[in-house]
Amino acid sequence: MIALFTDFGLEGPYTGQVKAVLAQEAPGVAVIDLFADAPFARPQPCAYLLAAYALWFPPGTVVLAVVDPGVGSARAAAVVEADGRVYVGPDNGLFELVLRRAQAARCWRLTWRPQTLSASFHGRDLFAPAAARLARGEPPAALAKPAALGRYPEWPDELPQVVYIDRFGNAMTGLRAASLPSRARLDAAGRRLRRARTFSAVAPGAAFWYENANGLAEIAVNGGSAAAVLGLAVGDPVTASPGSGVRVAARPA
Amino acid sequence: MIALFTDFGLEGPYTGQVKAVLAQEAPGVAVIDLFADAPFARPQPCAYLLAAYALWFPPGTVVLAVVDPGVGSARAAAVVEADGRVYVGPDNGLFELVLRRAQAARCWRLTWRPQTLSASFHGRDLFAPAAARLARGEPPAALAKPAALGRYPEWPDELPQVVYIDRFGNAMTGLRAASLPSRARLDAAGRRLRRARTFSAVAPGAAFWYENANGLAEIAVNGGSAAAVLGLAVGDPVTASPGSGVRVAARPA
Amino acid sequence: MIALFTDFGLEGPYTGQVKAVLAQEAPGVAVIDLFADAPFARPQPCAYLLAAYALWFPPGTVVLAVVDPGVGSARAAAVVEADGRVYVGPDNGLFELVLRRAQAARCWRLTWRPQTLSASFHGRDLFAPAAARLARGEPPAALAKPAALGRYPEWPDELPQVVYIDRFGNAMTGLRAASLPSRARLDAAGRRLRRARTFSAVAPGAAFWYENANGLAEIAVNGGSAAAVLGLAVGDPVTASPGSGVRVAARPA
Numbered sequence: 001m002i003a004l005f006t007d008f009g010l011e012g013p014y015t016g017q018v019k020a021v022l023a024q025e026a027p028g029v030a031v032i033d034l035f036a037d038a039p040f041a042r043p044q045p046c047a048y049l050l051a052a053y054a055l056w057f058p059p060g061t062v063v064l065a066v067v068d069p070g071v072g073s074a075r076a077a078a079v080v081e082a083d084g085r086v087y088v089g090p091d092n093g094l095f096e097l098v099l100r101r102a103q104a105a106r107c108w109r110l111t112w113r114p115q116t117l118s119a120s121f122h123g124r125d126l127f128a129p130a131a132a133r134l135a136r137g138e139p140p141a142a143l144a145k146p147a148a149l150g151r152y153p154e155w156p157d158e159l160p161q162v163v164y165i166d167r168f169g170n171a172m173t174g175l176r177a178a179s180l181p182s183r184a185r186l187d188a189a190g191r192r193l194r195r196a197r198t199f200s201a202v203a204p205g206a207a208f209w210y211e212n213a214n215g216l217a218e219i220a221v222n223g224g225s226a227a228a229v230l231g232l233a234v235g236d237p238v239t240a241s242p243g244s245g246v247r248v249a250a251r252p253a
Numbered sequence: 254m255i256a257l258f259t260d261f262g263l264e265g266p267y268t269g270q271v272k273a274v275l276a277q278e279a280p281g282v283a284v285i286d287l288f289a290d291a292p293f294a295r296p297q298p299c300a301y302l303l304a305a306y307a308l309w310f311p312p313g314t315v316v317l318a319v320v321d322p323g324v325g326s327a328r329a330a331a332v333v334e335a336d337g338r339v340y341v342g343p344d345n346g347l348f349e350l351v352l353r354r355a356q357a358a359r360c361w362r363l364t365w366r367p368q369t370l371s372a373s374f375h376g377r378d379l380f381a382p383a384a385a386r387l388a389r390g391e392p393p394a395a396l397a398k399p400a401a402l403g404r405y406p407e408w409p410d411e412l413p414q415v416v417y418i419d420r421f422g423n424a425m426t427g428l429r430a431a432s433l434p435s436r437a438r439l440d441a442a443g444r445r446l447r448r449a450r451t452f453s454a455v456a457p458g459a460a461f462w463y464e465n466a467n468g469l470a471e472i473a474v475n476g477g478s479a480a481a482v483l484g485l486a487v488g489d490p491v492t493a494s495p496g497s498g499v500r501v502a503a504r505p506a
Numbered sequence: 507m508i509a510l511f512t513d514f515g516l517e518g519p520y521t522g523q524v525k526a527v528l529a530q531e532a533p534g535v536a537v538i539d540l541f542a543d544a545p546f547a548r549p550q551p552c553a554y555l556l557a558a559y560a561l562w563f564p565p566g567t568v569v570l571a572v573v574d575p576g577v578g579s580a581r582a583a584a585v586v587e588a589d590g591r592v593y594v595g596p597d598n599g600l601f602e603l604v605l606r607r608a609q610a611a612r613c614w615r616l617t618w619r620p621q622t623l624s625a626s627f628h629g630r631d632l633f634a635p636a637a638a639r640l641a642r643g644e645p646p647a648a649l650a651k652p653a654a655l656g657r658y659p660e661w662p663d664e665l666p667q668v669v670y671i672d673r674f675g676n677a678m679t680g681l682r683a684a685s686l687p688s689r690a691r692l693d694a695a696g697r698r699l700r701r702a703r704t705f706s707a708v709a710p711g712a713a714f715w716y717e718n719a720n721g722l723a724e725i726a727v728n729g730g731s732a733a734a735v736l737g738l739a740v741g742d743p744v745t746a747s748p749g750s751g752v753r754v755a756a757r758p759a
Contacts, residue, residue: 001276003269009673010263010516011543013559013720016509020563023507023536030276037264040674041729053266057273069729072704119704121719167262168293198325198372213374214266223294223322254529256522263516283529290517306519310526420515421546451578451625466627467519476547476575 002135003032003057005050005065005089006123007040017124018064025132034063038164039234041069043093044155045163048174051097052214059084064131065094066123077110077126079134079144086140088131090122096152108144162188162219162236169225171232172218177211180240188219188238189230199223255279255388256287256310258303258318258342259376263289267374271317271381278385287316291417292487294322296346297408298416301427304350305467312337317384318347319376330363330379332387332397339393341384343375349405361397415441415472415489422478424485425471430464433493441472441491442483452476508532508641509540509563511556511571511595512629516542520627524570524634531638540569544670545740547575549599550661551669554680557603558720565590570637571600572629583616583632585640585650592646594637596628602658614650668694668725668742675731677738678724683717686746694725694744695736705729 002022008014015036022031034053039045046067054063068075068090078091082102087095088110099105110130117125130143159174166172173186186193186209196208204223207230212218219226219238226232255275261267268289275284287306292298299320307316321328321343331344335355340348341363352358363383370378383396412427419425426439439446439462449461457476460483465471472479472491479485508528514520521542528537540559545551552573560569574581574596584597588608593601594616605611616636623631636649665680672678679692692699692715702714710729713736718724725732725744732738 001273003273010539011541012670012672013541014672016539016541017562020507020509020536020538020540023538024564027536030273030280032273032276033263033269034273035264035266035269056270058277070706073706118719120716124719164265166265166267200323200326210373213371213377254526256526283526283533285526285529286516286522287526288517288519288522309523311530417518419518419520453576453579463626466624466630 001030001032001057001060002026002062002064002131003034003054004036005034005038005046005053005063005067006036007038007046007067008036008123010036014121014123017121018128021124021128022132022135025129026135029132029135035164038067041067042234043067043069045159045161045174045234047094047097047155048159049163049172050094051101052176052216054085054087054098056214057085061085062131062135063087064123064127065089066127067094068092068122071122072119076147077122077130078149079108079110079130079140080149081106081140086134088127088134091149093150093152093155095149096155099149099151100157106140107147107149108140109147110144112143160237160239162232162234162238163216165227165232165234169227169229170212170218170220171226171230172212172216173238175217175238175240176215177217178215180217184240184242186217186219186238186240188236189232191230192241193219254283254285254310254313255315255317255384256285256307257289258287258291258299258306258316258320259289260291260293260299260320261289261376267376270374270377274377274381275385278382279388282385282388288417291320294320295487296320296322298412298414298427298487300347300350300408301412302416302425303347304354305429305469307338307340307351309467310338314338315384315388316340317376317380318342319380320347321345321375324375325372330375330383331402332361332363332383332393333402334359334393339387341380341387344402346403346405346408348402349408352402352404353410359393360400360402361393362400363397365396413490413492415485415487415491416469418480418485418487422480422482423465423471423473424479424483425465425469426491428470428491428493429468430470431468433470437493437495439470439472439491439493441489442485444483445494446472507536507538507563507566508568508570508637509538509560510542511540511544511552511559511569511573512542513544513546513552513573514542514629520629523627523630527630527634528638531635532641535638535641541670544573547573548740549573549575551665551667551680551740553600553603553661554665555669555678556600557607558682558722560591560593560604562720563591567591568637568641569593570629570633571595572633573600574598574628577628578625582653583628583636584655585614585616585636585646586655587612587646592640594633594640597655599656599658599661601655602661605655605657606663612646613653613655614646615653616650618649666743666745668738668740668744669722671733671738671740675733675735676718676724676726677732677736678718678722679744681723681744681746682721683723684721686723690746690748692723692725692744692746694742695738697736698747699725
């Protein structure tokens, strides 16, 4: 299985061309749209989102992750093997949290290059064919050489920010619910929010936070849009109180 | 074939995770996005939309239908077999019109449960694996026990409301065109609209109604958005005149 | 492989029903969403977009292209074989540039008809089953009779207009970059824009044009939306200066 995590969108030609490459180069492999609307050109919130969601996929999954504001520049291309999943994408911090949380991880710099490489669409021309080869069972070493990736020790283990707003207006944070005390409040947009188990546990119109189905603390309004009601956007601060247990000091990996 | 009818959206992680479950649990089965943007959290208009569109799929299709405002509450999970198609989703009225219009139908309450069940995403954790098992050929009785579903006798046979607005601004109603006299007018948003066969049969900018490709009466504007021009939204009343033949009294099934 | 080029959108029931037909009639054939949001009901800009993007697909691809404002009228249905790819869709100019640029092309009028044909959804009822048969290897002559298509000699070889705006606000033009001098400026929305190789080659916030990954001249803003910053929409004029080499006189094919 190949899971796609990008900011390409589903409409327009981008994700379709990526899938055309995968269909040709890895026929018969299931291709799943995990996120096609990850925060555009923002590797940091994407790193926390990716780490939370990739974990849900079974070992053996190849994750093609492309959020790549530096496309066409000298940024390197990365392959990561972490806890049985293989990731391919730009070396720009996107895999920082996957690496930091992994029990076991290895990193490579992608050295394979296609015959033709556009300046602006490495997702299609470079990363997709590499992902297809990895999904077919080629070892990373056939495409890449062992190398350290760029690391971001200043990034916290849990990101006290909104990292994604879904179509319902729910605001996912970069905080894993398991890192928070069970009675923690979240402060966002000048409001202090209590935890609930699920939407139907609060009154219509009430704002709250809950552990979403992939373990992230998520801010929601029952029957409404938290983003609209509270005025939240990706990158807005979200702090836990009291005693959140959020470690702000980074652990180098 | 598995057809998806949800309010999850295609972007974001929801439909992708459902498809990842289906790809693992029912490999090789075609999965079709029928509606990913069914009216959010509104089982009643969805019930009329689903009944009109599911009929188009061949017998043998498994329809995974999840519009589920009560997720996390005590609402039951349903399996329905109706005229050769199998439906799985929440027991909240979503299957009322499928049942009412079926020549032959049987109902079960889903008793199978996954090892881990999130509080907020039963589409992924409960309904998708159940749909996969049904698509692989497991009989409903292997997952579910015979049971009556909740019924909604007060819902009319034809719903005189807008039930869906598509990206072009066309407004589908819950009225089947075949239930209306051939010369019926539809009254909506203070306008009385005549029937036409298709868009190219009316002048540019003209509002009209027609029988859409799945049998519903649909309000449209040639070359424009009926929703914008007429100010229509899901739930708005649409009445037929004269002598619509719409039966408002419900037939219990 | 079947590539879909339509204005149907991915949400709602339209693309899903097309794919359901393809899954039944051409099981196992990969189906790729190339564009689901081609300019609505506008065959001319679509013709330039299609010609640029179809070329990227390998020979043997079947391109199902449906942008069809005349559905339900007397417009004919076309099959085109051009440089090893097969196209099926309405005969309304959509294939004009594919034909004009092809080394070798043949045209047919689709004579095959399904048992039931709705008035408004030929994409599902006529073109999709025809595409499936072509993808299964049936020759065009089994479905269609040789015939000239409608031609549009007044359309230029390169269209000096915006033909598509993507979700990032980048504005693709109907001008192929290879038709322009390397130092050409593009005039659009009262601004004169210079060429750059890629986004990261210009300052944040700067507007420029570049050759996109499918050869079209595309107007962009680094870190912003060209459509919003410059106020661009599909159909807006884009002219090259000086000495663009754009041939405005058409070559009949």
